[in-house]
Amino acid sequence: MTELAKINWGAELNTDLVNDAVQAALKTKKLFRYQYKETTSDVTHLEKEITEYVNCKYALAVSSATNGIFLALKACGVKHDDKVLIPAFTFVAVPSAVIQAGGNPILVECNDQYVISLSDLKNKIIRQRPKFLLLSHMRGHMPEMSKVVELCKAFQVVLIEDAAHALGVKHNGKMAGTWGDIGIYSMQSYKMLNAGEGGIIVSNNEELMWQCIHMSGAYENNYKLHMIEGRGGNKYRCQLPVYNCRLNNLSAAIARPQLKRIENTIFQTNKNYMLFKEKMKEFIFYLTQQD
Ligand SMILES: Cc1ncc(COP(=O)(O)O)c(C=O)c1O
Numbered sequence: 472m473t474e475l476a477k478i479n480w481g482a483e484l485n486t487d488l489v490n491d492a493v494q495a496a497l498k499t500k501k502l503f504r505y506q507y508k509e510t511t512s513d514v515t516h517l518e519k520e521i522t523e524y525v526n527c528k529y530a531l532a533v534s535s536a537t538n539g540i541f542l543a544l545k546a547c548g549v550k551h552d553d554k555v556l557i558p559a560f561t562f563v564a565v566p567s568a569v570i571q572a573g574g575n576p577i578l579v580e581c582n583d584q585y586v587i588s589l590s591d592l593k594n595k596i597i598r599q600r601p602k603f604l605l606l607s608h609m610r611g612h613m614p615e616m617s618k619v620v621e622l623c624k625a626f627q628v629v630l631i632e633d634a635a636h637a638l639g640v641k642h643n644g645k646m647a648g649t650w651g652d653i654g655i656y657s658m659q660s661y662k663m664l665n666a667g668e669g670g671i672i673v674s675n676n677e678e679l680m681w682q683c684i685h686m687s688g689a690y691e692n693n694y695k696l697h698m699i700e701g702r703g704g705n706k707y708r709c710q711l712p713v714y715n716c717r718l719n720n721l722s723a724a725i726a727r728p729q730l731k732r733i734e735n736t737i738f739q740t741n742k743n744y745m746l747f748k749e750k751m752k753e754f755i756f757y758l759t760q761q762d
Pocket of ligand 1: 535563607609635656657
């Protein structure tokens with residue numbers, strides 16, 4: 472068996488699975504979420520299904536995780552030159568979103584497990600006095616979250632979880648993305664839900680969610696087409712800039728059937744991860760034998 476043949480393609484986009492949903496969405500000719508004058512768009516359904524899956528109150532689908540992080544940072548109050556801690560093992564979109572929001576990214580060391588070092592996190596919090604931690608769960612790996620939350624609470628640091636890679640990852644029984652004040656998932660093609668592009672913001676904080684909804688582009692009365700209740704809908708109307716990073720309805724239609732099968736995708740992806748890990752071990756062994 473060649474090495475290529477061992478790769479498990481079960482985690483790839485299953486076009487049979489999404490075809491009916493995409494055709495149905497196309498037939499409506501309504502590709503913009505706010506063309507649905509009730510909360511019946513695929514985007515709204517996807518948001519509801521995500522809240523049920525990760526067990527949180529509110530969700531907002533957006534055009535990418537990068538834009539989701541940007542909106543979350545703005546909603547959390549990042550202002551010009553505010554320090555935002557991020558783990559040093561990162562991806563270019565992460566410090567970019569911080570810069571886009573006007574913040575100043577500060578790197579925190581990672582440990583030998585490639586997750587944030589709790590001792591350096593404490594050091595940086597004490598020395599730099601940041602107001603924000605943007606914590607990326609790279610490749611779905613998470614630090615001891617109860618300790619991170621404890622530190623953030625003790626020093627009044629707002630915790631924003633970049634769970635772009637980590638939809639469906641549970642840590643001590645709680646979903647990645649729901650530990651902090653706000654969390655963000657990606658639906659770009661290499662992630663657990665493949666909508667081509669897309670992101671989802673989740674939170675239990677109504678105020679943060681309303682701000683994200685307005686800034687994402689729910690102009691005029693479109694905020695009323697979100698399945699979230701409370702005074703924030705009206706309060707933030709015309710009070711915030713609109714950055715137009717909504718998710719289109721077709722992308723949501725592609726994502727929804729995949730969410731129903733996400734445990735299978737996670738299983739298939741993990742199989743490839745284990746294969747890759749095995750191959751890396753063999754390769755490193757081979758290199759050590761060369762001297
Ligand atoms: C850790 C991390 N955060 C955020 C993002 C941004 O995701 P998106 O491509 O949906 O903007 C990525 C993209 O791969 C990522 O790797």
